[in-house]
Amino acid sequence: MDLNRAIEELLKDRGAIKVGFANKDSLAGGPPSTDLDYVFNAADIAQEARSAVSFALPLDQDAIRQFIAKKDQHAHTADNRRTIAKSIRLSNEVAELLRNEGYAALGTDANSTYRQEVPLWHRFLPPDISHRYIAVAAGVASFGWSGNVGLPGYGSTIILGTTVTSAELETTDPMPEEENFCEWAKSGGRVDCKLCVESCVVEMFEKNDAEYVTLGDNTYTYSRRRNTNRCVFGCGGNTGLHKSGKWSTWSPGRYKLPDDPIKLNRELRRSTAQRQEHPPVTPAATCGMCQLVCFGDKKENAKNFKLLSKSGCAVQEPDGTLVILSAEEAAEKLRTMPQEHSALYS
Ligand code: SF4
Numbered sequence: 448m449d450l451n452r453a454i455e456e457l458l459k460d461r462g463a464i465k466v467g468f469a470n471k472d473s474l475a476g477g478p479p480s481t482d483l484d485y486v487f488n489a490a491d492i493a494q495e496a497r498s499a500v501s502f503a504l505p506l507d508q509d510a511i512r513q514f515i516a517k518k519d520q521h522a523h524t525a526d527n528r529r530t531i532a533k534s535i536r537l538s539n540e541v542a543e544l545l546r547n548e549g550y551a552a553l554g555t556d557a558n559s560t561y562r563q564e565v566p567l568w569h570r571f572l573p574p575d576i577s578h579r580y581i582a583v584a585a586g587v588a589s590f591g592w593s594g595n596v597g598l599p600g601y602g603s604t605i606i607l608g609t610t611v612t613s614a615e616l617e618t619t620d621p622m623p624e625e626e627n628f629c630e631w632a633k634s635g636g637r638v639d640c641k642l643c644v645e646s647c648v649v650e651m652f653e654k655n656d657a658e659y660v661t662l663g664d665n666t667y668t669y670s671r672r673r674n675t676n677r678c679v680f681g682c683g684g685n686t687g688l689h690k691s692g693k694w695s696t697w698s699p700g701r702y703k704l705p706d707d708p709i710k711l712n713r714e715l716r717r718s719t720a721q722r723q724e725h726p727p728v729t730p731a732a733t734c735g736m737c738q739l740v741c742f743g744d745k746k747e748n749a750k751n752f753k754l755l756s757k758s759g760c761a762v763q764e765p766d767g768t769l770v771i772l773s774a775e776e777a778a779e780k781l782r783t784m785p786q787e788h789s790a791l792y793s
């Protein structure tokens with residue numbers, strides 16, 4: 448059996464929904480995080496990294512619905528962690544298969560290894576390798592307007608994995624535009640879905656302003672990020688209240704985010720310090736809504752957004768309990784709490 452087929456079989460047997468292969472040509476022109484040699488250099492492997500294996504695993508959409516509706520925070524958190532751990536494990540299994548065939552190969556982390564030699568790396572968190580760029584070049588997924596990547600039938604509710612190798616694997620083509628999961632992309636920009644933008648309480652994405660990335664022969668378009676510190680603020684769990692005041696993520700934070708990047712950074716530091724004073728809770732996901740709201744189907748996405756925007760507001764009691772209340776109940780609850788407690792959330 449040839450190597451491509453053996454890898455695809457291994458991954459599909461273990462639950463991957465799509466598998467693809469990229470090389471330096473299909474990634475040419477991409478950002479630094481598409482440099483496959485970086486992964487080998489960082490591990491002191493002297494050989495050339497010629498190819499990457501990319502694969503996608505599905506997340507549990509029932510658990511996601513409960514998470515979005517703020518009925519159950521922990522089922523999705525557990526599924527997300529399990530699936531990320533599985534993607535790392537599978538990327539290492541593929542690497543082992545390749546090493547057994549005599550090639551150099553390495554599995555990769557999921558969003559936890561950064562290029563620490565880059566100035567201010569802790570602020571921008573440049574990854575060793577970008578799973579999404581590799582996945583798009585390999586035809587495993589395509590970009591939605593959010594910049595999250597996904598697949599028809601799954602939307603962006605997937606977790607990616609990548610293995611880097613010295614083997615010269617046969618590449619797979621990028622996904623054709625008509626197969627894109629994103630309403631906006633599939634219609635060539637004519638359908639203005641953008642529910643991913645609406646789902647972000649920290650307004651990370653521009654609704655009409657794009658950024659571009661070139662990978663091989665193709666240039667891709669997705670929303671311009673206003674400031675990635677906004678996501679650190681929101682996805683990091685420091686804040687959660689939507690500007691309407693009607694709903695939130697699972698975070699009880701209620702900060703107003705300044706446009707000015709220096710003031711935003713100051714506010715991020717202040718909210719992080721205040722968070723240290725919150726009563727302790729079991730760590731769990733609080734956001735990811737831009738990714739989770741999109742199931743790759745217009746009706747399902749609309750249903751998800753409705754659940755989110757009607758899900759109420761998270762408030763933390765002085766004993767640490769997280770309660771979900773209507774906007775009015777939440778405001779009343781905060782008003783009647785000890786001021787030294789309620790002041791820790793805004
Ligand atoms: S929510 Fe809509 S615009 Fe955003 S990625 Fe999904 S389909 Fe595209």
Ligand code: SF4
Nearest residue numbers: 647678681682734737
């Ligand atoms: S993860 Fe949350 S805070 Fe970050 S961009 Fe997505 S919706 Fe916004």
